[in-house]
Amino acid sequence: MTHSFFGGVYPATRKGSTRRKPLAPLSSPPEEVVLPLVMCADGPSVPLVKAGDRVRLGQPVARRGGDGGAALHASVSGRVVAVGDRPHPWGGSSPAVVIRSDGRDEPWEEGPQPLTMTEVSLTLLTQRVEEAGVVGMGGGCSPTWEKLDRAAGRVDTLIINAAECQPYVTADHRLLLERGKYILRGAELLSRCLGANRTVLVTEGDKLNAVESVERRRLVRGGTVRLCTVRTRYPLGAEKQIVQTVTGREVPPGGSPLDVKCAVFNVATVYAIQDAVFRGRALTHRAVTVTGGAVSRPRNLWVPIGTPLRALLEDCGGLREAVDLLLTNGPMMGLPVDTLDAPVIKDTNCLVCLTGLERRPEQSGSVCIRCGKCVAACPMHLAPAVARQALEQRDLARLAKLHLEDCISCGCCSYICPAQIPLVDRVRQARQALERGGFDA
Ligand code: SF4
Ligand code: SF4
CATH class of the missing domain: 3.40.50.11540 (NADH-ubiquinone oxidoreductase 51kDa subunit)
Incomplete structure (x- = not known):
């Protein structure tokens, strides 16, 4: 027997273009992989290699740092060409280990033995x-x-x-x-x-x-x-x-x-x-869906972590239409992509390339009609419309009573709002104001 949870929405699934496509390797392996040292929110990893070092597939190239982070491993064999700043899929840039592939995927032989x-x-x-x-x-x-x-x-x-x-x-x-x-x-x-x-x-x-x-x-x-x-x-x-x-x-x-x-x-x-x-194998590859109405040949790919998003899109025949919005990690909770030079990281499950027709417009200045749909849809029992109003009125005391720290950024409120108000952004801004203890000037 299953139970139900409060709220939620029923967006169109739009999975038809890839659900029957098997996981496939890239038709040509990436020339370079970029492994950002910041993949975990709790802290950066510490590099174990320097430019010029030769590495093999599965070899550790960074270890967990004092504050957090996770071990990183070479996802191709080749030579480290840099340890320096590169674009990050979360936006901006971060230090990364950059490996130029030799195309041979020679495995690291010193990894742990398989267990039963x-x-x-x-x-x-x-x-x-x-x-x-x-x-x-x-x-x-x-x-x-x-x-x-x-x-x-x-x-x-x-x-x-x-x-x-x-x-x-x-x-x-x-x-x-x-x-x-x-x-x-x-x-x-x-x-x-x-x-x-x-x-x-x-x-x-x-x-x-x-x-x-x-x-x-x-x-x-x-x-x-x-x-x-x-x-x-x-x-x-x-x-x-x-x-x-x-x-x-x-x-x-x-x-x-x-x-x-x-x-x-x-x-x-x-x-x-x-x-x-x-199998004694480190985490070096993952499944990624490349899809959206702007993509020529939507597919599911099995790719080395660190592969630039551009290489994934090229493997899917590039764009067949003008793209209006690029996202990783899905259209509801995902992050807009600043540049296709950013790499696949360990939690990148998709690259979604939306056309203007597929993208639901948001209207920051639109007026709330007090329909209550955002409250009914919020799975965390929050009141996004009230948060938006308190934010506009710069009412920190009222915001503090709304339990916005429970928001899971699911985007249900923005999705359901008939006035197309970007509520999830407003809730995020309200949480930032609460964390800072004040509003931007
Ligand atoms: S984004 Fe936050 S406020 Fe909006 S529906 Fe999800 S949990 Fe509720
Ligand atoms: S769903 Fe939109 S219009 Fe309806 S109450 Fe919430 S903010 Fe207002």
Whole structure:
């Protein structure tokens, strides 16, 4: 039995142009990969290489820093040509390790040995995951070893999140369909190490081929992972909403799924975890959907992390129409791309190239008609219209009472607003004002 969560919206899925396209390697490998040292929000990684060094595929090129970050590994073999500032997909630039590929993908031979299921304890799993540089690949890029460390002894339900509720994106769908047996094995590994009483793989009912394929494998394996299909509703894939859907438990404000004895791992992260443990491989590649009405040949690609977005788009035949907006990580929660020279990082699941017709216009100056739709759609029980009004009136005291720190930036409020007010931006500005303790002059 599944439960429901409050709010949410039903955007058109727009996945038809890529959902049947298998994950494919780039037809010509990237000449250069750019590995930003800042991939985790909690701090930068520390480089282990310098310009001129020769590196092999899977070799560590940066380690976790004192404040956070994650290990980074060469995603091609070749020569380090620079450790310096390069464009970042989050905007602006950041220090990065730049590797010129030799086109040979020679593997690093000194990596850890593969382990078997029975050899792995939670301590060993955490260590392997940290060494392999595995992070949350569904967004946020937070180090997975930290999540495992915090989860020790606190979890009764493990949720494998294959709910890809953002429009256009099909990378996780293809991963589940094509590599389901590895994902099931990874789920069993996590379940065993965390001591979960139940393990549930959650996906939407519209991924029928992936659901059938996983169910077949599950029956053959006879494992403990339960499959749960739910109706698509955005933002089902957000951690708090998926916990509520599966267990009926509500994560407290400011809390995490661990507060209600749950741990949630994205399906791509589970794939990377089992790769690190059972094959001794670091996280060097990921699935990325390149799509949108402006793209000539939308596809799902399996690419080295660090590949410039431009190379992905070229592999899909470039643009067939003028592009109005470029986004990574989906149209609802994604980030606008400043430059196609920015690389794929560990949580980049898509590059969406929207035409003017596909893009819903926003009108900053438009007038609120007090319909209340934004309040009804907000899965976090917030009042975006009130936040917008308090922001315009520069009323910090009122803003402070609205619990805006709970906003998950899902974009439901902006999507549903008939006046096309960019509410998610207004809520973000209001939160910044609260953090600063005042408004911009
Ligand atoms: S206020 Fe935040 S959490 Fe609520 S709908 Fe808007 S973006 Fe989502
Ligand atoms: S959805 Fe838009 S128009 Fe309706 S109350 Fe919210 S801000 Fe106002």
